[in-house]
Amino acid sequence: MKCKHVVAFIVIVLMTSLAACSREPATFQGQRFPGCPRPAVIENARGIKAVLGTDAGMHGLWDPKAFAELCDFSAWEKIFVRNETIEEYVRRGSFVPLYIHSDGAPLFEVRVGETGFPAAPTAEEQRWATKVSAPYLFQSNGALALSGIEYINGSAAPDARTIALPAGRWTITVLLLEPPRDPAGLHDRVPNFLVLANPESGTSLQYRWSVETFGKR
Numbered sequence: 001m002k003c004k005h006v007v008a009f010i011v012i013v014l015m016t017s018l019a020a021c022s023r024e025p026a027t028f029q030g031q032r033f034p035g036c037p038r039p040a041v042i043e044n045a046r047g048i049k050a051v052l053g054t055d056a057g058m059h060g061l062w063d064p065k066a067f068a069e070l071c072d073f074s075a076w077e078k079i080f081v082r083n084e085t086i087e088e089y090v091r092r093g094s095f096v097p098l099y100i101h102s103d104g105a106p107l108f109e110v111r112v113g114e115t116g117f118p119a120a121p122t123a124e125e126q127r128w129a130t131k132v133s134a135p136y137l138f139q140s141n142g143a144l145a146l147s148g149i150e151y152i153n154g155s156a157a158p159d160a161r162t163i164a165l166p167a168g169r170w171t172i173t174v175l176l177l178e179p180p181r182d183p184a185g186l187h188d189r190v191p192n193f194l195v196l197a198n199p200e201s202g203t204s205l206q207y208r209w210s211v212e213t214f215g216k217r
Contacts, residue, residue, distance in 0.1 A: 036071035036154035040064055040162040042143050047112050048161045049191065053105035054148025056080075058211075059098040061110070061172060061195065064162060065141040066094035068154040080149050083211045091209050093139030095152075096172045098193055099213045106192035108146060112165065113198040121175060125194060131176040134208040138170040138197065146195075169200040174213055 042064075052059065066089070070076055079085050089095040098108075113119030121129065138144065145152075147160030175194040 036069070038156050039068070039154070040143075040145065040156040040160065043161070043163045045163045048108060048110040048146055048163055050146070050161050051105050051107050052147055052159060052161065053103075054150060055103050056148055056150045057099070057101055057103055058149045059106075059108070059147065059193075060149055060152070061096040061098065061138060062145050062147075062152050063094045063139065063141055064143050064145050064154075066092070067152055070153045071155070076150075076153065080152065086211050087209055090136070090211065093137040093169065096136045096138055096174075097211045097213050098174060098195070099211060100176070107190075108193045108195065109191035110144070110146060110163070110195040110197060112163075113196065115199050118198045119196040121194060121196070124179075125175065125177060125190075128177045128179045128190065129175045129194075130178045131214040133174040133213050135205050136172040136174075137200075137207045138172050140165045140167050140170055142167050144197070165197070166199075171198050171200050171205065172196070173198075176214065 070079070079089065086095065086097065090097065111119040142164065143162055144165040145160050145162040147157065151157045151159045173196045175196070177190055177192060177194055179190045
């Protein structure tokens with residue numbers, strides 16, 4: 001093979017590799033997956049309110065049991081690099097995307113309801129909602145975790161929060177909130193993402209399966 005052909009081949013291989021790893025943050029060099037030495041601590045709380053970051057462009061709600069054997073980057077990238085494979089886990093109810101194509105550290109609030117007392121936005125939150133998702137299915141095996149997708153694995157991670165959630169089928173609705181700015185700092189106390197988790201009702205629902213949290217698809 002002539003020299004110029006070798007160079008062209010190397011360039012094509014590099015471009016292909018970069019495209020495939022577009023969701024791989026720089027922090028991934030194996031250190032995030034220390035062989036799953038210990039499971040996450042499950043908080044006995046009725047919800048979550050936390051600032052959680054990502055350098056991979058996406059956060060998500062996830063079932064710790066579904067990803068308990070995910071202990072190295074090779075296993076992680078088989079699921080979370082391509083939208084098509086992520087959506088397989090969305091359909092299983094193991095993952096709910098919180099995705100607006102943005103890195104950063106938003107403020108999240110997960111509000112958990114129960115039969116007869118559903119989690120719901122306040123009247124003010126309804127006014128502040130700029131986007132509301134269609135319902136997603138979450139299949140709980142006893143817990144629910146929230147983090148940037150790069151922190152989804154079978155080991156405890158300081159960048160994730162995990163709470164107990166009764167086993168069963170849950171309906172998840174996501175609101176993107178934008179309150180007015182005011183001198184009292186209200187904007188800094190209101191969550192960017194409000195997540196409502198309610199037990200699945202007996203009515204038939206049309207669930208959303210897309211990795212895109214909001215929108216037509």
